[in-house]
Amino acid sequence: MSKTKPSSRAKRPSSEAKRSSPAASFLILAAGLGKRMKSPLPKVLHEICGEPMLVALLRSLAGARADAEIGVIVGHGREKVEAAVRAAVAANPALGKLRIAFLVQSEQKGTGHAVREAMATEWGRERVESGAPVVVLPGDTPLVPSALVEAVSAPLEKKAALRLLTCTLAEPKGYGRIVRAGGKGTGAVLRIVEEKDASPKERAIREVGVSVYAFDSAFLAASLPKLTTKNAQGEYYLTDLVGMAAKAKKKIATLGWANAEDLRGVNDLWELSQVERTLQLRIVEAHARAGVRFLDPYSVAIEAGVAIGEGVKIHRGVVLRGSTAIGHGVDIGSNTVLRSVKVGDLVEFKAGCYAENSIVEDGAKVGPYAHLRPESHVGRQAKIGNFVELKKATIGEQTSIAHLSYVGDAKIGARVNIGCGFITCNFDGRVKNGVRKHVTVIGDDCFIGSDVQMVAPVEIGKGAYVASGSTITKNVEADALAIARARQENKAGYASRLRQMSEKE
Amino acid sequence: MSKTKPSSRAKRPSSEAKRSSPAASFLILAAGLGKRMKSPLPKVLHEICGEPMLVALLRSLAGARADAEIGVIVGHGREKVEAAVRAAVAANPALGKLRIAFLVQSEQKGTGHAVREAMATEWGRERVESGAPVVVLPGDTPLVPSALVEAVSAPLEKKAALRLLTCTLAEPKGYGRIVRAGGKGTGAVLRIVEEKDASPKERAIREVGVSVYAFDSAFLAASLPKLTTKNAQGEYYLTDLVGMAAKAKKKIATLGWANAEDLRGVNDLWELSQVERTLQLRIVEAHARAGVRFLDPYSVAIEAGVAIGEGVKIHRGVVLRGSTAIGHGVDIGSNTVLRSVKVGDLVEFKAGCYAENSIVEDGAKVGPYAHLRPESHVGRQAKIGNFVELKKATIGEQTSIAHLSYVGDAKIGARVNIGCGFITCNFDGRVKNGVRKHVTVIGDDCFIGSDVQMVAPVEIGKGAYVASGSTITKNVEADALAIARARQENKAGYASRLRQMSEKE
């Protein structure tokens, strides 16, 4: 993984100090629409590796402090944002202990305004009373690692009004530059100057601010009301607090962060895809180092919530989504897509399988080009072959459905051999009280020939045989042979005559 | 997008000057075979993101000046080159106003020879008479952006014999170096020295020539006849005009271009793929910034002529070719390939669909692994499911063909439900006067069971039912039920006996 340790970490407080100083709280700026996203979805809800950016950030906070006190400042689409956070917390045990409050920013008047409204709430007043620092984070920087959260939320240096996170960039263009006394990059911070207001000399400064701060809560509460909108955009800027602190001769601590990529923000769908690529490679690298073999790590999509066992081989173009969990020694062929599929040990998927909300037991072989629709359950050592579709189907151990078949609303026993072109006719065209599909049941050890259709509801007893080419409409008792086809007739010379007719036409 | 603005742009003439000075003409060097391409195709016809390199360059010229006067110097495979350009102009309204002349280079004797022959034509003489500058561009640099074309074709500086495009490279190896008076990189240009003729000191020069020039037409006409073949290759070099101008104490203007990638040339199929990748990412980035969500922008292929609406989600590995046009809110599953397909709003393609020259209406659901062959038309909210092949087939609104079927030469009405394993038997083996396929027509609201074959020509009336397992050879009237299958017979105990026989064998 990329370096996630701070280049100059704030001096760690002794454990004594730790116990005495209350833990920092967090404020996440999540009220913006993100106009350049060109989407009605609130910006922080755009997904990255399968979860909203805001949830990725919460996961990072939880990694640093499981029971962190968090104020999420909402505005645009606040109901959606709140619902998404609640759903994520409910689904992710790792997020379960976070103490999350939603704080409403009524109008969009800038970052300073957002924090001012947040601190004016009951939640804000409690923060000030507690005396703990308040860490402010943008909601659209989902690559922030837990180590950064930990470092920036450490107890503040004595008498410091705030701690400022900075990065040193080869190309600082576009960022606010950190102006320090003495001009050597080591003196006290005087202010942050925006690119457009910077002198040529200031533009040469490569240390920049990255919109992450830890504030002394008393300083924060006292200073926010003094912010003004006297600037080009006519907005209240949180950044202005840095200058205020400097003017008031307060101490401004800084925390330099080596890996600027961790702070990348998202303003449009291109930037989202860039940030997602970084996160995707981090996820893949972590799996690889833990013993997963990727034939092309740059071609796959593995979402954050996916678990993969050791000795698994993942071919190019594989997509694993949702709560997919893969056992040991599994081989996943190229371009196979699994969404919330539970896969046992030693399973083999050949190329191009597509499965959702299903279970595949140990040693099963699936594909190529098998389609497992939701609620499919493939038994141990069963075989599901090419161009086979399952839907709400339970397939017993060692059963084989090897070719071009549709098995829906069915329960197939163990050791059954199903030929090619098998079809469960589960819908008879008559719908009542919503959808109505009928069930097909086939007992253990049956042998079903090719091109067999079963018009459900129908049940085939254990050990029965069904002849190829039969349309089965009635139950078949155990050990019986069912047959439903016409006799073959050969008409000698008939083909030649047809050809002659063709030629005459 | 990458930076396409010149680092030091030629001073813009006042609009007065612009009006008085005639617009520059363009000469494109497109006569070479490109031996290292290892292909019989003329070099400039090799495709990049779906169109010949030469056409990509013409598109860029048209972006700068819609009615540009262009001489395309052709030689190797000239008929093919001319035909390809004419086809592109006919198909692309954006190229429609270009004034293109084809000028033949009879033999391949170098770039200087090519331009000399071109300027000796009627077209060339008219250029000289007009007094406008002549911009020379290689035909194998398809990444040249319109902004570069605009900058290099601006009216020439007073008394300048030519304007030379240069780039400053970290690794100038292989390029001709720009030797300037005073040696500081700011003096007058003295000459361009080729790598192999350069002194160690000259090799350290990082400013290089990139084979793009704007010539004063009078200087050009006067100087071309003076070119010689006294060099290692025995060819006439256009580059030598720079030295001639310097010797004659003429002014040589330069235009530095920041983004050297814009000038990348193509000499073999590896370089072609590299240049194509750059163009591909530019296309994808532009779509992303305009509101298209790419789950992996590095995995897709989106040709230049494709249009995509807002709110579209494109999964990994998707390929969109030709004149494909996608509506709003469409979801395109991984590895789906669409070639010249018109897609309405809110359509969903699941993984692995493959469609050509077809239409898919609003709200339809297609795939996974559906194959739409040419002239398929999928109606609003229709469903085409897995392992289904359409060919010359019109599918009505809300009709469902969900599993393993082949529907060719067919017209299916609205709200029809077609079971699994449906087959139109459109070919009877007798071909006369070329191919002969018969048509299947199914009326609205029919219900067709599974494993049904329709031996065309055949027509099913509105509201009819066809039982599963039937081979339909005769028309079915409206509201009738058609059935063509044998009765099921169950032979008790027969399966056990078969097994016993097996065991004995």
Place this chain on the structure above:
Amino acid sequence: MSKTKPSSRAKRPSSEAKRSSPAASFLILAAGLGKRMKSPLPKVLHEICGEPMLVALLRSLAGARADAEIGVIVGHGREKVEAAVRAAVAANPALGKLRIAFLVQSEQKGTGHAVREAMATEWGRERVESGAPVVVLPGDTPLVPSALVEAVSAPLEKKAALRLLTCTLAEPKGYGRIVRAGGKGTGAVLRIVEEKDASPKERAIREVGVSVYAFDSAFLAASLPKLTTKNAQGEYYLTDLVGMAAKAKKKIATLGWANAEDLRGVNDLWELSQVERTLQLRIVEAHARAGVRFLDPYSVAIEAGVAIGEGVKIHRGVVLRGSTAIGHGVDIGSNTVLRSVKVGDLVEFKAGCYAENSIVEDGAKVGPYAHLRPESHVGRQAKIGNFVELKKATIGEQTSIAHLSYVGDAKIGARVNIGCGFITCNFDGRVKNGVRKHVTVIGDDCFIGSDVQMVAPVEIGKGAYVASGSTITKNVEADALAIARARQENKAGYASRLRQMSEKE
């Protein structure tokens, strides 16, 4: 391709010297388990582009000297390593002349210990007697090119105890630094200092050792017994020989290698995938420069043993494995996977084909989504269409199997037209003496309708017709028409009545 020439190549001996000095031998360190690989497989057997890392290295040695004398030091999983090398040598003519000895390292006590045990064998004593240098290479650096092998194994400089391969890195972190007299990077080598033992000044050195050495065999034999385990890891380090040579005032030659990537080692599955990516791009670049068109060179997987003709077009996501050999002018659609498939000229695969151990003759068209299982043989200009599966099937010239069919254990003649939904029923459920599948034979010029099943063993004579919807259980004579289906019955008004019943329910 990347630069593979040494930046400062050892002065070449005159051909006189060459003849008189015996050729160097090679020792490959291949005894480690590679704990961080998290796999029971010995480290050097992990595959890269389709072959074990160790075999890739042997290929590189063979490229430098076809009959190189090689000692492979084995330990962990030695039987597996020896078997894999023997198999590779048997399968690869290019490796056939290598003289390979396996030397066992009984315990894992470090690189010095490995070489000491190797040199103590009969093989080692012969090396010393021959007087030729001994080149030591790690077994986990599969990107080492033949040019490097050639350069490092050149006769040693006069009186040199060893030649040391070094690289100069922008970020030398983690590597042993080369400490030279005078501190200017040009003086005599004094020693290699490990990162953790280096002074701040030494850490600034950017020239590093890369674990490749050529030793004077007498020096090697004399010095190995002097190695000790007095270091942090308690292991015998080969590197310590450098310091020994320096202390003994022996000459230490160096060979600087410009492309550090060539020396990248593999310690876990992430690093393996990174190294593989580099090798993969080298393979693809070489094919591209030789005339193969890749639509996306970064998306494909082409194994080392694959051959591809000129004029071949390879779409994105294609995977070519094993001994696959592709003729001229072939078009391979996106995501097609071929494993050990022999493909003639002008064949077209559409998207998503999957083929193994099969043959496809000139001009055939396959796919999209066709599956050729082992022992399939597709004749000239035959067509295998979508969702068709072949297995042990021979398909004659110009024969068409265009849609949704399974053809297994079959021999189909020329010019046969097979409709949609054709199935060979090759398994009757009764297995005796292992698997038993029956064969289907179809003569030339037959026409087989849609939805036809052939219950094997069965034979269809030349020119016969089989009607759609027939289950064929008996042979059909030449030119006859076979039919086996029920008559169609239309029941007027029946569908309306069914609907009314539905509505009442």
